[in-house]
Amino acid sequence: MPWRVGPGQQAAFRLLETALARGQVAHAYLFTGPGPGLAQAGLELARALNCLEGPGEPCGVCLHCRRSARGNLADVGVVEPDQGTMKLAQVRNVQRALGMVSHESRYKVWILDRADTMSAEASNSLLKLLEDPPGDAVLVLTATSPSSLPATVLSRCQVVRFSPPSPQELVEDLCRQGLPPDEAAIASRLWGTDTPGIVETSRSIGLVGLAERVVQDLSSLGDPLELGASWEGVGKGLLGVYLDLAILALRDAYLLAWGLEGAGQTTGASSLSAWGPGRLEQCLGIALRTRGYVEGNVNTRLALDVMFLDLEEVVRGCQ
Known part of the structure; x- marks a missing residue:
């Protein structure tokens, strides 16, 4: 055995x-x-x-x-x-x-x-x-x-x-525990081996759906304040996962913008790569800064409003 x-x-x-x-x-x-x-x-x-x-x-x-x-x-x-x-x-x-x-x-x-x-x-x-x-x-x-x-x-x-463990070993282990391959691929990159109960956490938050929402929010940035309001009252734990996924998506898009093959396969970030490396680097910095704010005692609604407004200002220049 x-x-x-x-x-x-x-x-x-x-x-x-x-x-x-x-x-x-x-x-x-x-x-x-x-x-x-x-x-x-x-x-x-x-x-x-x-x-x-x-x-x-x-x-x-x-x-x-x-x-x-x-x-x-x-x-x-x-x-x-x-x-x-x-x-x-x-x-x-x-x-x-x-x-x-x-x-x-x-x-x-x-x-x-x-x-x-x-x-x-x-x-x-x-x-x-x-x-x-x-x-x-x-x-x-x-x-x-x-x-x-x-x-x-x-x-x-x-x-x-x-x-x-190698990335492939992590994915295979999570699949053995019952996660679908696409969800396992995201979870392994997001948490690695550092979080107990990865399978239960991933299922409880609907990780694949949340990752898709991240890319959709970043792609549209239609009304920044409305996007911020949609997270009103959400706990810091789930909000932290959302921001981690945003960081992952922006990082993948940045690598894709530089022509690196294989990046973005688990986050659907290919649509963001058109922003170009320079703007994506700025956006990644904004997301990382916001993640730090959420970890602290900053008002999370205010932090998200500022993040989406800053992202819109950066992205507007490439449209």
Whole structure:
């Protein structure tokens, strides 16, 4: 059964699979790489270690694999930072859990998610655990900034680096999760791997329809104040996505205006490229500035009114 890991993680897990098949199981791993999904990768390693057909690539059908999929294995756990910091008490709780006798699993596996947020006291306690781990214990640390971890901790972990997924891998992963290809193409460019719940967010806002509205609004710019009024009372979250799509469309149009092939395929921005590189560069700056205003405490209606008026003034010169 294929590894249930995110885009860009398959290659690293194939190397892990080879090591596990040879019985080369480390007591501590450090999973590092871009974006979320590192803790889920740790859970997948736990599934592989405890698979009744393994260790190796998990079969997905044995009792342990099924219970792991439901999050129902007492010997596997995830610890997340408490209010942004992984604290001493949390590491001590893991130490106690690993010291208990396992009655159902081959390995006790605990994942310390975002271990690079660990306090100095927690790091010292973890180091003692790494120096003398129980024989059936496996720790998985995840960190997007491994240099923040003490060198003494790093030196006792087997580092597994996950590469950033390619654009095509991102699209294929979102399609596997149920998004249509056109929607997946936009979502992957808009959010990459940085936003949990991409599929649900995309569906809830109607991403393809919103992208089409962006291009329509930019193409017409008929009544700037009316366009601004149409967003009256809309939450900052949805408005932020609208502006991000506008930035993406203007960027694509700018590249198309310079004759770069392949740009604009996911935003329908080809109609905007007639504005020319100079005006598109100005428009892109206006959209980026407005995005910053919306993130702050500026009145969003006023920010949009100014944006559409400024865009109209720039575009009017090419008509």
